[in-house]
Amino acid sequence: MRRVALLPVLLLAPCAGAQILVPLDSRPATRVLPALIAGLEGGPVHVPAADLLGNAERGADVAALTAWLNAQPTDQPLIAALDTFAYGGLVQSRTSPLTVPEALARLQPLRDWQARTRQPVYAFITLPREPDATDRARNLVVVREMLGWARDGVFRELHVTWDDALPGSPAPAEGAALAKEAPANVRVYPGADEVLSMLAARALAPAERTVRVVYSDPAKAQAVIRYEGIPLTQSAANHAQASGFRVVESGPADLTLFVYNGGDARQAAVRISGLLRRGPVAVADVAQVNLGNTRLWTDLATLRQHANLRALAAWGTPGNNLGTALAHARLSLEGADPVRQDALLAREYANDVIYSAEVRAALRKAIPEDQLNTPAGQARLLDLARAYFPLRVGLTYRLEDAALPWGRSFEWDFDLEGH
Numbered sequence: 001m002r003r004v005a006l007l008p009v010l011l012l013a014p015c016a017g018a019q020i021l022v023p024l025d026s027r028p029a030t031r032v033l034p035a036l037i038a039g040l041e042g043g044p045v046h047v048p049a050a051d052l053l054g055n056a057e058r059g060a061d062v063a064a065l066t067a068w069l070n071a072q073p074t075d076q077p078l079i080a081a082l083d084t085f086a087y088g089g090l091v092q093s094r095t096s097p098l099t100v101p102e103a104l105a106r107l108q109p110l111r112d113w114q115a116r117t118r119q120p121v122y123a124f125i126t127l128p129r130e131p132d133a134t135d136r137a138r139n140l141v142v143v144r145e146m147l148g149w150a151r152d153g154v155f156r157e158l159h160v161t162w163d164d165a166l167p168g169s170p171a172p173a174e175g176a177a178l179a180k181e182a183p184a185n186v187r188v189y190p191g192a193d194e195v196l197s198m199l200a201a202r203a204l205a206p207a208e209r210t211v212r213v214v215y216s217d218p219a220k221a222q223a224v225i226r227y228e229g230i231p232l233t234q235s236a237a238n239h240a241q242a243s244g245f246r247v248v249e250s251g252p253a254d255l256t257l258f259v260y261n262g263g264d265a266r267q268a269a270v271r272i273s274g275l276l277r278r279g280p281v282a283v284a285d286v287a288q289v290n291l292g293n294t295r296l297w298t299d300l301a302t303l304r305q306h307a308n309l310r311a312l313a314a315w316g317t318p319g320n321n322l323g324t325a326l327a328h329a330r331l332s333l334e335g336a337d338p339v340r341q342d343a344l345l346a347r348e349y350a351n352d353v354i355y356s357a358e359v360r361a362a363l364r365k366a367i368p369e370d371q372l373n374t375p376a377g378q379a380r381l382l383d384l385a386r387a388y389f390p391l392r393v394g395l396t397y398r399l400e401d402a403a404l405p406w407g408r409s410f411e412w413d414f415d416l417e418g419h
Contacts, residue, residue: 020073020076021038021045021079021080022078022079023048023084024089025090027405027411029320030090033324033347034047034079036340036344037197038331040340041331041337042337053089054088055091055405066085075119077119077122078117078123079123079196080110080122085106085107086098086125086142090126090192090193107142110123120156121156122155122200124158124191125146126162127160127161127163128163129169130168130170146160150182156185156203157202158185159186159188161189161191162174162191163192164192165227165229166226172190172230175188175190176188187242189242190229190319191238191319191323192319194316194320194321198239200327201243205331205333208245209245209255209333210247210248210255211245211246211254211326212247212248213257214257214275215261216258216268216271217261217262220262227319236259238319239319240326243327245330254279254333255310256282257322257325257326258271258282259283260286260296265295269299270303272305273305276305276308281309281310282325284318284322286314286318286321289318291357292352293314294358297314306345306349311332311345311348312345312349315351315356321352339395339418342395342418345394346395346416346418347414347416349393354385354388354391359384359388364409367380372404372409378403378404381403381404382399382401385399385402385414391416398417398418399415400414400416
């Protein structure tokens, strides 16, 4: 039996040549997944321990996080979520009482790190969602200061993104205004949880590749999508460009991104199988938010094609799924370690399909939400989830352990053993 540990890249002790990631918070989607994507080629990736980062109740320990950063190697790029330093994380960026000078003082260690190491910094900062944001004016001033830092060369790239823009949100208009004044090394678009993974792709694979985007329902793809306030086609183009791809309409392409946005799931699975015979394919399932389509993925697994994908994503909003699928696929094109690639596909399938479409609903039915963060709730999670394993991708994976790191049913963390 060959054991495949999924998290060896999450190293905390410095070593030469390691990539450094500062996530948005401690969720697996923002901490574990970007590190696994960044480590596909086999090199070490450093991320802070989860207890240094924010969760739903408390922000990141910025002093400890700064000490951690200053202990890391200085020969590789830094890839960082600025909200983590400025406010303590994404949740805290909406409600933090900090003033502009206080937020900027918390960001200064990143500027100091760049000045000391002369290594490139790839960073992003978000425009907060409504109606949760309590001081949009403060956040906008901080973002504009970061545009100045980008103009000064502190950042190799800065992405300004907005989070969960429901109808009536001011974020799209704010983003449009910021884009007009932004320097050339700044991108502005809707996004949040997926952006660290895309910046990892930008930093680790700077050469541009080409992608063709294929939709299961092309007409529906022209419609404005929830949480972003733009058409799905524009979101796909945004995320492709932000991940290091140039979108092509015809001719050869390095990657085909198949976007399942509704329609006959069985027909979509057959179509994906046909595309795989022509070249590399990634799949983003965006037909529902936070929920993979079980018919699509069951048929792909029956056809044994999920193991041949470059990436798959179905865990979040359309932008979350487009961004993580493209970032994973972009780095897979650089020659991913085959064991790590298979393990990451297994993790994506276990999280995005098994948990999101099956286990989460069963868990909510079995245990009240306010009782999940208990030993009984965590034990019930593991019992329910094990019924869906072993999972066969390239290797066959057994579920070793599972937990609810934020004490809620929305996300889980887990360990798989492959053999």
